[in-house]
Amino acid sequence: MSTVCAVSTPLAEGGLAVVRISGEQALAAAEKIFVPFGGKKVSEMEGYTCAYGRVTDPADGETVDDAMLTVFRAPHSYTGEDTAEISCHGGVYIAKRILRLCLSAGCEQADRGEFTKRAFLNGKLSLTQAEAVMDMISARGELSLRSARLTREGRLFRRINGVKEKLVTLLGELAAWVDYPEEDLPAVEDGALRAVLSEACGELETLLRDYDCGMVLRSGIDTVIAGKPNVGKSTLMNMLLGYERSIVTEAAGTTRDVIEETVKLGELELKLSDTAGIRETEDRIEKLGVSLAKKRLDECALIIAVFDTSSPLDSEDRELLSYVRGLDKRLIIVLNKSDLGNAVSNDEFEGLRVVGISAKNGEGLEELTAAVSELFGTDTYDADMTIFANERQKRCAESALEKLKAALTAAEQGETLDAVTVMTDAAVSELMELTGERATEAIVDEVFSKFCVGK
Ligand code: GDP
Numbered sequence: 001m002s003t004v005c006a007v008s009t010p011l012a013e014g015g016l017a018v019v020r021i022s023g024e025q026a027l028a029a030a031e032k033i034f035v036p037f038g039g040k041k042v043s044e045m046e047g048y049t050c051a052y053g054r055v056t057d058p059a060d061g062e063t064v065d066d067a068m069l070t071v072f073r074a075p076h077s078y079t080g081e082d083t084a085e086i087s088c089h090g091g092v093y094i095a096k097r098i099l100r101l102c103l104s105a106g107c108e109q110a111d112r113g114e115f116t117k118r119a120f121l122n123g124k125l126s127l128t129q130a131e132a133v134m135d136m137i138s139a140r141g142e143l144s145l146r147s148a149r150l151t152r153e154g155r156l157f158r159r160i161n162g163v164k165e166k167l168v169t170l171l172g173e174l175a176a177w178v179d180y181p182e183e184d185l186p187a188v189e190d191g192a193l194r195a196v197l198s199e200a201c202g203e204l205e206t207l208l209r210d211y212d213c214g215m216v217l218r219s220g221i222d223t224v225i226a227g228k229p230n231v232g233k234s235t236l237m238n239m240l241l242g243y244e245r246s247i248v249t250e251a252a253g254t255t256r257d258v259i260e261e262t263v264k265l266g267e268l269e270l271k272l273s274d275t276a277g278i279r280e281t282e283d284r285i286e287k288l289g290v291s292l293a294k295k296r297l298d299e300c301a302l303i304i305a306v307f308d309t310s311s312p313l314d315s316e317d318r319e320l321l322s323y324v325r326g327l328d329k330r331l332i333i334v335l336n337k338s339d340l341g342n343a344v345s346n347d348e349f350e351g352l353r354v355v356g357i358s359a360k361n362g363e364g365l366e367e368l369t370a371a372v373s374e375l376f377g378t379d380t381y382d383a384d385m386t387i388f389a390n391e392r393q394k395r396c397a398e399s400a401l402e403k404l405k406a407a408l409t410a411a412e413q414g415e416t417l418d419a420v421t422v423m424t425d426a427a428v429s430e431l432m433e434l435t436g437e438r439a440t441e442a443i444v445d446e447v448f449s450k451f452c453v454g455k
Pocket of ligand 1: 340
């Protein structure tokens with residue numbers, strides 16, 4: 001395999017930048033461009049040691065930067081190959097200049113995720129662990145980081161592998177029994193067969209159930225704040241943002257455009273848009289706003305419908321209420337302006353989750369946070385839960401589950417053991433694709449194409 005190099009830190013000014021080289025020729029290439037001050041050559045350095053020295057251009061001997069070089073020797077490195085990492089001053093030009101020196105020293109530019117891909121190909125990581133590396137980088141909160149870290153440590157792999165191994169053992173017994181009936185082997189007992197299959201189904205079902213909760217933590221919740229003009233949507237948005245953003249005025253109908261912001265609510269991230277109301281109107285521009293608002297409501301994952309609790313609901317409020325009731329969406333009714341008294345009966349919102357707030361005074365945020373968290377099940381989210389990192393993993397698991405269910409049905413209906421074997425075998429293939437043990441090159445390439453260069 002070639003020796004590759006990349007700048008592993010963002011190309012921006014900062015304290016430090018790291019240029020990474022990995023492959024058989026990594027240390028030889030590093031030696032051409034790095035001279036340790038101590039007099040030792042790079043090729044003489046032991047693994048896990050570093051040296052302070054000069055990055056020089058071998059063409060003219062000119063010093064480019066003074067830097068630290070760390071040496072990792074195969075297989076004890078991230079990639080499993082010989083690796084050198086140069087920590088230089090964090091300038092965009094410096095990093096690029098050192099990268100060019102690496103290229104002229106015989107290295108190739110690394111593809112996206114190539115270091116992690118090599119770690120996978122060299123057996124340092126399973127595919128699920130490699131995917132978790134990306135999740136750790138993109139984690140934006142404690143829970144998502146923790147869950148990614150656990151996957152990175154191999155928890156998901158072990159669970160999937162555990163299911164797979166039991167099925168493989170079962171397949172072995174089935175094969176022996178089918179192939180050598182005359183050997184007088186103990187028949188695969190019917191009850192035991194079904195128990196193994198249904199246990200495997202149960203395990204996959206649990207993992208799939210937890211996926212939605214995990215996704216919410218990772219990607220945030222697409223949220224719409226809806227309500228007729230002047231109920232306090234912009235004020236609520238500002239309260240959530242912690243600063244002034246939307247235009248808040250006394251005149252009804254000021255907030256016309258859809259304004260999007262991301263706010264952190266406890267552990268969750270809401271991707272908020274504040275929309276125009278959905279009232280019937282003849283005004284052409286307003287009509288456009290209304291249809292856009294309806295589209296947003298239809299597409300979002302959470303609706304926060306805001307009403308002014310200080311005056312009775314009017315037809316426009318009722319129109320919104322019946323519209324959002326009709327959508328099969330997670331919904332929170334916010335009764336705003338609680339500081340002005342309460343003129344709205346809770347009976348209007350029977351069966352719905354209602355939170356009273358005063359957006360102006362910043363009151364009710366905790367209740368709102370708790371309501372959202374409860375709606376999405378993240379209040380009971382167990383930080384130790386194992387969750388799939390992405391759609392790819394989820395699809396493999398769903399497909400495996402489908403095949404296992406078919407195998408179970410075949411077993412229950414007393415079909416031939418051949419049918420059970422074929423289905424179980426197909427499920428095992430899916431699980432091996434999930435962990436990467438039997439993933440095609442195309443799948444592996446697809447996974448790593450989502451990484452950044454230098455990771
Ligand atoms: P929007 O049209 O729904 O976005 O409503 P705004 O956020 O622009 O608010 C309309 C008016 O209601 C403004 O004068 C706000 O100051 C006022 N308002 C918003 N929330 C509250 C609240 O909780 N209590 C009181 N007393 N006034 C509020």
